[in-house]
Amino acid sequence: MIFSIILWASIIWTAPLICYMLVNETKFKKNIVIGVTLPYEAREDEQVQRILERFKKQQISICIILIVIAVPCLFVRGMTVSFTLWCTWVDLLIILPNIPYVLCNRTLKKLKLEKGWKREESKGIWIDTEAIPPNRWLTPWVFLPAVLLCLLPLIWDRSFWPLYVTFAACPALFWLCYRYLYRNKSETVDRNVELSRVLTQVRRYNWGKMWLVCAYSFSALGIGTFFTRNYPVWNIILIISFGFVVSVAAIRIEMNTRKVQERLTAQSGKDWYVDDDDKWIGGIIYYNPNDSRLVINNRIGTNSSINVARTSGKILMGSLILLILAMPFTGVLLGSIGNREIGLELTETYIVSTCGSSEYTVAFEEIEKAELLEKLPDNMIRTYGTGMENLLRGNFSAEGIGEMKVCLDPNHAPFILITTHGNKHYLFGSRDAGLTNQIYDQLELKLDRSK
Numbered sequence: 134m135i136f137s138i139i140l141w142a143s144i145i146w147t148a149p150l151i152c153y154m155l156v157n158e159t160k161f162k163k164n165i166v167i168g169v170t171l172p173y174e175a176r177e178d179e180q181v182q183r184i185l186e187r188f189k190k191q192q193i194s195i196c197i198i199l200i201v202i203a204v205p206c207l208f209v210r211g212m213t214v215s216f217t218l219w220c221t222w223v224d225l226l227i228i229l230p231n232i233p234y235v236l237c238n239r240t241l242k243k244l245k246l247e248k249g250w251k252r253e254e255s256k257g258i259w260i261d262t263e264a265i266p267p268n269r270w271l272t273p274w275v276f277l278p279a280v281l282l283c284l285l286p287l288i289w290d291r292s293f294w295p296l297y298v299t300f301a302a303c304p305a306l307f308w309l310c311y312r313y314l315y316r317n318k319s320e321t322v323d324r325n326v327e328l329s330r331v332l333t334q335v336r337r338y339n340w341g342k343m344w345l346v347c348a349y350s351f352s353a354l355g356i357g358t359f360f361t362r363n364y365p366v367w368n369i370i371l372i373i374s375f376g377f378v379v380s381v382a383a384i385r386i387e388m389n390t391r392k393v394q395e396r397l398t399a400q401s402g403k404d405w406y407v408d409d410d411d412k413w414i415g416g417i418i419y420y421n422p423n424d425s426r427l428v429i430n431n432r433i434g435t436n437s438s439i440n441v442a443r444t445s446g447k448i449l450m451g452s453l454i455l456l457i458l459a460m461p462f463t464g465v466l467l468g469s470i471g472n473r474e475i476g477l478e479l480t481e482t483y484i485v486s487t488c489g490s491s492e493y494t495v496a497f498e499e500i501e502k503a504e505l506l507e508k509l510p511d512n513m514i515r516t517y518g519t520g521m522e523n524l525l526r527g528n529f530s531a532e533g534i535g536e537m538k539v540c541l542d543p544n545h546a547p548f549i550l551i552t553t554h555g556n557k558h559y560l561f562g563s564r565d566a567g568l569t570n571q572i573y574d575q576l577e578l579k580l581d582r583s584k
Contacts, residue, residue, distance in 0.1 A: 137206065137207055137209050137215040140215055141206060141219065142373055143372075143373050144219065144223065145203045146377060148199045148203075148226060150384055151226065151230055152192050152193060152196035152230070154384065154387070154388070156193070157391060158234070159185040159189055160391075160395055161176055162391055162433050163332075163394055163398045163401070163433065164322065164406050164408075165432055166181075166185065167188065167234065167237045167241055167416060168234075168238045168410070168413055168416015168417065169242055170408040170410050171241070171245060171250055172250050172403070172406070173400070175245075175250060175402075180244055181244065184240055184241060185237075187237075188233055188234075191237075192230060195230055196230075199225060199226060199229070202225070203222055206218045206219070206222065211522070212467065212522040213464050216464035216467055217461060217463070218464075220463050220464055221460070221461040224458075224460055224461060227457060231417065234415070238415050238416035239415070242410065245410075251408070252408040269337075271341050273308050273312075276305065276307065276311075278352075279348040279349050279351065279352045281301075282349075282352035282355065283297060283300040283303070283304065283351060283352050283355040283356075284355075285356065285359075286355060286358070286359035289359070290362065292516050292536055293358070293362055293516050295517055296355075296516070297355055300352075303348070304347075304348035304351055307344045307351075308348070311340065313428075315337070316429045316437070320332030320333045322398050323405055323406045324405055325401075328397060328401075332397060335393050335397075336430065336435055339386050339389065342386055343386045346379070346383065346386065350375065350378065354372070354375045358371065362514060363514060363530075363532065365512070365514065386435065387434045387435055387436065390434050390435045391433060391434050394433065394434075409432075412424075418438070418441055418450070419439065419440050419441065420442045421440055422442040424442070425443075427439055427445055471519075471521040472524075473524065474488070475488050475524070475541065475542055475562070476488070476563070477549075477569060477572055479575055482496055483495060484500075484549075484551070484572070484576060486559075486561040488540050491526055491527075493540055493559060493561070495551055495559055497576075497579055497580065499554060499555070500551055500576075500580060501552050501553055502551075503549055503550070503577060504550045504552075505547050506546070506560075507546050508546060509531075509560075510533065510560070511531065511532050511533070513529050513530070513539075514529060514530050514531070515527065516528045516530055516536070518539070522543070522544070523542050523543070525542075525543055526540050527539065529560070534550075537550075537560050538557075538558070538560070539560045541560060541561060542562060542563075545562060545564045545565075545566060546562070547566065547569055547573070548560055548561065549562065549569065
């Protein structure tokens with residue numbers, strides 16, 4: 134049950150955040166509302182307002198339904214079932230809010246045609262090059278301290294080095310995203326060149342700010358992990374808090390960008406204005422064969438999308454859809470991994486522990502002592518490997534012991550703790566208490582004879 138509470142605490146708060154962002158789409162920014170470009174007069178149109186109000190109510194209802202579904206799942210026992218429910222709920226979180234969005238987008242486009250608001254657009258991509266400010270990219274040196282801060286704990290702790298190196302790679306990746314996922318295209322709304330310049334500068338500023346926040350947040354996570362590495366509960370609280378703070382910070386940057394776009398374009402749409410709705414399927418998916426770019430800027434806010442008219446875009450979108458659809462089966466996969474047979478045996482010269490493709494062997498001549506434990510060591514921390522409710526496998530550390538190789542089911546005591554002459558530690562077990570006791574007795578006999 135504790136696992137379920139932690140699992141749901143990491144995600145349930147995203148439902149209100151997504152609802153908040155989608156409801157914000159009902160405010161006109163750059164003449165666009167729910168992915169549809171409309172003239173200035175549409176802002177006061179009664180039909181448009183009714184459609185938008187209905188959309189707001191639908192999003193709020195979906196948010197409430199998602200939370201109501203999630204609450205009972207907090208009390209579900211069992212990692213496999215909990216994770217399956219969690220993944221299914223995440224799928225619903227992704228899919229359900231987008232259904233009324235696409236339907237509302239279609240309704241507004243239909244009304245747009247009926248009212249004669251649709252503008253003819255050229256087949257090419259119209260770009261006002263004068264409205265594009267000179268490139269002034271943030272230097273990669275700004276991201277470098279974030280990388281170094283992630284690596285700082287390695288001075289005192291090498292046991293978690295894969296984790297610290299992974300954290301350090303993230304700020305470097307964020308710089309690449311900042312530098313190469315931005316489409317150098319002006320934020321042209323109408324014929325006001327100065328407005329386009331300001332909007333472009335606003336997007337670029339907030340784009341860089343978002344990636345910097347992500348980079349230094351990972352530095353904080355890396356340092357926090359160092360201080361909480363021996364305290365699992367505090368480490369979990371740290372990770373959940375990190376996800377929440379970074380998500381809120383990123384959404385705040387996004388919403389601040391939208392507010393500026395809304396304010397600066399409050400009087401736009403009275404004369405000529407850009408209308409490229411035909412390139413956006415459902416207001417969400419960008420499809421433009423005349424655009425050679427794979428990654429493009431969203432029309433609103435700071436985010437980016439992919440161009441599914443490109444072959445690589447189709448592959449990425451298809452992979453993403455398959456990943457989303459496959460998520461509910463992840464719990465089943467984890468369940469099958471956790472239920473793999475755990476082998477424990479003695480040969481003429483070795484004690485061997487196996488699970489799946491993993492095999493740990495320790496020669497008798499290397500063993501200094503062996504102990505039979507009726508419970509797991511205190512404060513066991515996984516550094517690399519599998520940590521499930523019915524399978525622990527890989528590299529772990531424990532208070533008073535240090536690093537050790539582990540292969541066992543934590544629900545089935547006893548466990549055999551082996552210490553070698555080189556001060557290496559192994560912790561083995563099986564799902565048969567009788568077998569484990571028998572192997573320990575045989576191992577003790579062999580060790581006594583070798584002395």
